[in-house]
Amino acid sequence: MLIKQLSVFMENREGRLKDVLEVLKNNGVNIISLSLADTNEFGMLRLLVNKPETAYDALKRNGFSSRLTDVMAVKLSHKVGMLQELLEAICDEHINVEYMYALSTGKDDASIVFKTSDLALAEKVLRGKGVEIVKPEEIGLDFE
Amino acid sequence: MIWNETKECMSRDEMHVLQSARLIKTVDRVYHNVPFYRRKMQNIGIEPGDIRGVEDLPKLPFTTKADLRDNYPFGLFAVPQSEIVRIHASSGTTGKATVVGYTRRDLEIWSECVARALTMAGVSREDIIQVAYGYGLFTGGLGAHGGAEKLGATVVPMSTGNTKKLTTMMVDFGVTAIACTPSYLLHIAETLEENGEVDNIKLKTAVCGAEPWTENMRRQIEERLHIHAHDIYGLSEIMGPGVACDCEYHTGLHVYDDHFLPEIISPETLEPVADGETGELVFTTITKEGLPLLRYRTRDLTSITHETCECGRTLPRISRFKGRSDDMLIIRGVNVFPSQIEAALLEMGETTPHYRMIVDRVNNLDTLEVQVEVGEKFFSDEIRELEKLSKKIEHVIQQAIGLAVKVKLVEPKSIERSMGKAVHVIDNRKLV
Numbered sequence: 001m002l003i004k005q006l007s008v009f010m011e012n013r014e015g016r017l018k019d020v021l022e023v024l025k026n027n028g029v030n031i032i033s034l035s036l037a038d039t040n041e042f043g044m045l046r047l048l049v050n051k052p053e054t055a056y057d058a059l060k061r062n063g064f065s066s067r068l069t070d071v072m073a074v075k076l077s078h079k080v081g082m083l084q085e086l087l088e089a090i091c092d093e094h095i096n097v098e099y100m101y102a103l104s105t106g107k108d109d110a111s112i113v114f115k116t117s118d119l120a121l122a123e124k125v126l127r128g129k130g131v132e133i134v135k136p137e138e139i140g141l142d143f144e
Numbered sequence: 145m146i147w148n149e150t151k152e153c154m155s156r157d158e159m160h161v162l163q164s165a166r167l168i169k170t171v172d173r174v175y176h177n178v179p180f181y182r183r184k185m186q187n188i189g190i191e192p193g194d195i196r197g198v199e200d201l202p203k204l205p206f207t208t209k210a211d212l213r214d215n216y217p218f219g220l221f222a223v224p225q226s227e228i229v230r231i232h233a234s235s236g237t238t239g240k241a242t243v244v245g246y247t248r249r250d251l252e253i254w255s256e257c258v259a260r261a262l263t264m265a266g267v268s269r270e271d272i273i274q275v276a277y278g279y280g281l282f283t284g285g286l287g288a289h290g291g292a293e294k295l296g297a298t299v300v301p302m303s304t305g306n307t308k309k310l311t312t313m314m315v316d317f318g319v320t321a322i323a324c325t326p327s328y329l330l331h332i333a334e335t336l337e338e339n340g341e342v343d344n345i346k347l348k349t350a351v352c353g354a355e356p357w358t359e360n361m362r363r364q365i366e367e368r369l370h371i372h373a374h375d376i377y378g379l380s381e382i383m384g385p386g387v388a389c390d391c392e393y394h395t396g397l398h399v400y401d402d403h404f405l406p407e408i409i410s411p412e413t414l415e416p417v418a419d420g421e422t423g424e425l426v427f428t429t430i431t432k433e434g435l436p437l438l439r440y441r442t443r444d445l446t447s448i449t450h451e452t453c454e455c456g457r458t459l460p461r462i463s464r465f466k467g468r469s470d471d472m473l474i475i476r477g478v479n480v481f482p483s484q485i486e487a488a489l490l491e492m493g494e495t496t497p498h499y500r501m502i503v504d505r506v507n508n509l510d511t512l513e514v515q516v517e518v519g520e521k522f523f524s525d526e527i528r529e530l531e532k533l534s535k536k537i538e539h540v541i542q543q544a545i546g547l548a549v550k551v552k553l554v555e556p557k558s559i560e561r562s563m564g565k566a567v568h569v570i571d572n573r574k575l576v
Contacts, residue, residue, distance in 0.1 A: 007525030009518045011555050037527055041552055042518075044527055063557040065518050069525050098526050115525075 001133045002070040002119060003141065004052040008045040009065040012038055020045060020064060027051075027058040032139050033113065035101035048073075048103065048113065050142050072123060073103050073113045073134035083112070089129050095122050103139065111139075147263035147295075148256070151402045152457045156450065159458065162402055164197035166430035171195045171204070174436050177222040180215055181205075181438060201407065201428060202416060206439045209242060212381065217243040222436050233281040234380045234479055241281075244380050247433040251290060254383050257400050258291020258376075261389035264398065264455075265351045265374035267321045269296030276310060276324035276332075277354065277477065279303040283384030284354050284477060288323040291386055297321065304328065307335050318346045323385075325477045326352040326361055326373070330508035333368045342369065351376050353385050354477035355510075356465050362394070375464070381440055382427045388462060393454045396461030403431045406460060407439070408448050411469040422447045424469050425462060443470045473569065475503055476510045480545050482568040485514060488544040492537060493521055500559045505573040513550045514541060517559055 010016040017036070024031065024047075032048040049055045052068055059066045076082040090097065100114035111134055116122045126133060146152050154162070172192045174181040184205040185191065194203060211220070218225060229248050233241040246254065267273060273292045277284030285303055292299045300317065302310050304324075311332060313319065322329065329350055336342045347369055353376035365373045377397050378385035387404055388397035399406045408423040409416050417423040425442045429435075445466045452458050473480045482501060489499055498517040503510060516522075516537055524530055534551045541549045 005525075007523075009523060009530075009553075009555060011558065016555075039527060039531070042530070042554075044525060044530075046525065063555070065520065065523050065556050067520070067523050067525060098528075 001072070001123070001135050003048060003073055003113070003134070003136050003139075004068045005071040005113070005115075006047045006049055006052050006055050006059075007067055007069055008047070008059060010043045010045055012041050012043050016043075017045065020059065023058050023062045023064070024049065024055055027054055029055040029058070030140070032141070033101070033103045035099070035113075037099065046099070046101070048139065048141070050140050052141070069115065070119055071113050071115045072119055072126075073111050073139065074126060075109050075111045075132040075134055077109045078107075086126065086129075086131060089125050089131075090116065090122055093118075093121055093125050095125070103134070145263050145266070145268065146455075146457065147260040151400075152260060152398070152459055154402070154458060156458060159402065160198055163405060163430060166402075167198060167201070167405065167428065168192075168195055170428070170430050170432075170436050171438070173222055174438060178220055178436075180211065180220055198405065201405065201439070204428070204438045206414070206426070206441055207437045208441050209381070209443075212242045213240055216240050218245065220435055220437070221245050223247055223433055228434055230286075231281075232283045232286075232380050232384065234283070242381065244283075245434040250383075250432055250434050253403060253431055254287060254386060255290040255294035257383065257403060258288060258386035259295040260400060261374075261376050261386050262291055262295050262297070262321075262323075262351060264389050264391045265321075265376075266349045266372060266392065267292070267295065267297055267351070271320045271349075272298040272300065272317055273321040273323060274300045274302045274310060274314060274319050276302045276304055276322060276328060277385075282477070283378070283380045284325075287378070287384035287386060288351070292323070307332060311335050311339065311341060314347065315341055315344045320346050321349045321351070322347060323351045323353075323376075325354045326357040326365065327355060327476070327505065327508050327510060329365055329369075329373070330361070333365065334508060337368070345369070347371050350374065351389070353377055355474040359394075359464070377462075377465075379442060379444075381435075381437060382429060382442075383432070387427070390461075391453060391455040391457065395453060396449065396463050398453065398457055398459040398461055399448075401460055404429055406448060406462065408446065409441075411445075419449050420447055422466055443468045443472060445469055471569065473501075473503060473571065475512050475547055478545065478547050480512070480547065484544050485541055485568075488540045489516065489537065491540055498556075498559045499568065501569045503569065503571045503573055510573065511550070512547060513552055515552045515554045515559060517556045518553045519556050522553075 030050040034047045037044045096117040098115040103111035103113045175192045227247050228245040230246045233243045275288045279285030348371050350373045362373045376385050376389045378387040388399040390397045405428040407426040411424045425444045425446050427440050429437050446462045448462050450460045500515045502513040534553050537551045
């Protein structure tokens with residue numbers, strides 16, 4: 001059960017994040033979660049939005065380089081060591097985590113988003129472990 | 145001091161006779177030994193007999209860098225390969241290098257010309273000279289080296305790269321002259337200043353070339369190091385450094401026109417322009433054996449005067465270069481064409497991404513940054529992949545132009561387009 005994430009390439013300079021968000025606003029796209037990775041010269045904005053395809057088209061029209069990437073979201077209960085155990089299961093299969101960020105936190109549980117070197121295998125492994133995988137519609141992704 | 149007074153101070157009438165005789169021989173030789181020239185002359189209905197003197201020069205066909213490329217590597221050589229004793233090469237407009245070859249006599253004449261230039265700059269056999277041009281395929285190092293040895297000076301073949309060693313030796317050996325690019329000399333000056341060693345050097349003269357510089361830069365060099373700085377010009381196609389140099393009056397660079405016939409033409413009409421008017425510098429070699437060239441278009445823009453100089457030399461003088469009639473850049477003494485960057489990027493994929501070269505001068509050393517737009521094709525949402533990509537582009541460009549380069553990935557459409565065409569070069573170097 002994969003989620004379409006929108007990744008946007010941005011130069012690391014004043015106003016670029018604002019410009020991206022403006023395009024999303026003007027096209028009625030709502031942001032569910034985001035992560036911003038930065039390097040010296042450029043940044044990578046990763047977003048979960050309610051309308052990924054609409055957002056992608058709008059950004060492309062406005063000259064931004066972006067793409068849709070499959071990621072996975074899982075729900076973990078708020079207990080010490082839950083994330084560590086999840087990673088252990090993934091590492092046992094020699095799967096590498098490319099990046100990870102928080103999706104949301106509740107009183108009893110928290111959700112994280114991540115991309116791995118082998119998403120299909122990761123999904124299989126986690127399902128086997130009984131980990132709850134978040135469905136796109138659960139977090140507010142519209143059917144486009 | 146004048147190295148070869150007979151030639152450098154010859155009356156213009158006598159020079160005309162000498163040049164005409166040498167030109168006639170050259171034309172005859174290339175017609176019979178270089179199929180390219182024979183075809184070229186036949187195509188415009190010219191035979192060696194039609195060239196009876198210097199005044200017939202405009203009848204001859206031009207030669208361009210593209211001709212050298214098309215005949216890569218040895219196609220324009222006018223002697224059997226066994227007569228060639230040295231090869232040099234510089235970067236061409238595309239992937240292939242421009243290759244030049246010298247006979248033993250060519251090397252002797254080259255040394256003679258450099259010895260004239262060094263003498264013009266006040267260097268003599270009493271001097272210790274550091275040659276700090278790159279040694280190797282580049283003509284700078286070995287060219288200056290040969291002339292300095294011919295002169296009888298004590299030559300220290302430094303090459304480039306180790307400034308600390310250079311300044312240490314400069315102080316320890318009591319070096320009195322140096323040959324290097326002007327920007328490198330400024331860098332050397334800075335190093336000496338930082339170490340408080342300017343007063344410990346015995347340097348009195350510098351012979352700088354291989355890149356464009358200005359009178360202001362000369363003054364800066366002269367004041368900071370308390371020396372005289374001279375401008376030496378050359379290009380590998382014609383010979384290398386030592387085609388022309390300026391004397392102590394600094395009123396233009398004296399061209400050794402007993403070996404290289406200069407013409408100034410309009411780059412548009414290709415017609416010769418009058419003395420004092422700016423145009424493209426064209427050379428015909430009249431003593432070269434290995435690679436004689438007829439009317440080679442240098443793309444360098446300048447003007448010429450045939451008036452006798454205050455120094456007593458009758459050699460014509462060309463003014464400081466005013467630019468180029470093509471898009472070649474000289475970065476750290478290396479010729480770079482935007483088309484090389486384009487070709488390198490093309491290697492990375494099927495279509496060329498938009499790019500822009502930013503040339504700058506930091507601490508007196510030229511820097512080259514290449515900005516490349518990250519389009520859909522290059523896009524990865526993993527930082528690791530993007531960094532790998534930029535390293536790979538750096539490597540490919542470096543391989544192509546032989547210069548370290550920094551690649552910066554930028555957003556699509558962030559590179560300005562003028563009339564729908566990308567502006568490929570921004571040169572921020574302030575030649576002051």
